[in-house]
Amino acid sequence: MTNRPDVHIEIDGRPATGLDPAVVPLLQGAYGHFTAMQVRDGRTRGLALHLERLDRATRELFGTGLDGDRVRTLVRHALDRGGRSDAGVRVYVYGAAAEGGAPTVVVTVREARTMPPRPRSMMPVPFLRPVPHVKHAGGVGQPYYGRAAALAGFDDALLTGPGGEIAEGHVANVALWNGTSLVWPEAPALRGVTMALLERLLPSVHREVLLADLGSYPAAVLMNSQGIAPVHRIGTTELAVDEELIRRLTEAYAAVPWDGI
Incomplete structure (x- = not known):
């Protein structure tokens, strides 16, 4: 998948290059879970809650934990390579690519968004x-x-x-x-x-x-x-x-x- 201009995608820290963008919704629909956060100047609200959510769901779906430091490293890397300090970030977690391996972590980085305040x-x-x-x-x-x-x-x-x-x-x-x-x-x-x-x-x-x-x-x-x-x-x-x-x-x-x- 060649990353679309509005989204940068990394799989376990590697840019997801060479694939068609149409794969993105298929990837996001697979057996797995995610968290979504808004990042401003490399920071987000409730980071501990996001990391706890990812670890808890990974244990439930895949029988193993997900190290928070690994997640933070992968998100920082994707923000840096995606060229954004303000962004909408999603962290997706899927099963290990190889038997006995760590869960696969996909990070997407796109334009920052704020909910319109209209009723x-x-x-x-x-x-x-x-x-x-x-x-x-x-x-x-x-x-x-x-x-x-x-x-x-x-x-x-x-x-x-x-x-x-x-x-x-x-x-x-x-x-x-x-x-x-x-x-x-x-x-x-x-x-x-x-x-x-x-x-x-x-x-x-x-x-x-x-x-x-x-x-x-x-x-x-x-x-x-x-x-x-x-x-x-x-x-x-x-x-x-x-x-x-x-x-x-x-x-x-x-x-x-x-x-x-």
Whole structure:
């Protein structure tokens, strides 16, 4: 794969040259897992959480750990060779290339991104991610429902269970606001790094949240590594955009230290 102008890819520290770019989505869809981070000046928020996520999932999927120092070295190398100190970085982990070897680590480096702060609309869809605690690379459900939401005129899909239990966005965590605390849905979902950072900084509770209960919540937000945005509509339910809540979340997130990779 010859690296496209907008993305630099390395496999175990070696540039992925000589392959067609069409291989990228196939590689990203294989049996494996990943973490996504935004890097600024060679630093990222919640680095320890990213490394812990990678190690834990590697042990679960492949029966071996993943050394954090190895990951940091590979990311630094890819940032340097990719010519970016500000970037969107993904670290993918797959099985060992040879019997008894270390897991294969793929690092992609592309343009840095920030979530637009505009209010979002979300379309509830009847889907929960399999093995939801792992940020896995495969599966058609998330992109399928994300596309379906876009075609229906929504910004994002909201994944829900068979009883209308709210779980997460198709590429982000969702939290409701009850006026005093962030309410994190208890349905099976990925515990995102941005979520993990914010729930330490603002009053938070975890409980079941049903689509039928949305009218009792004055506001909602979604978040991922790119940032935070208000949610103004879920299905046909309109939600207020709480500017004070967004200010508090934004200030709290901005105060999170950036860790050197």
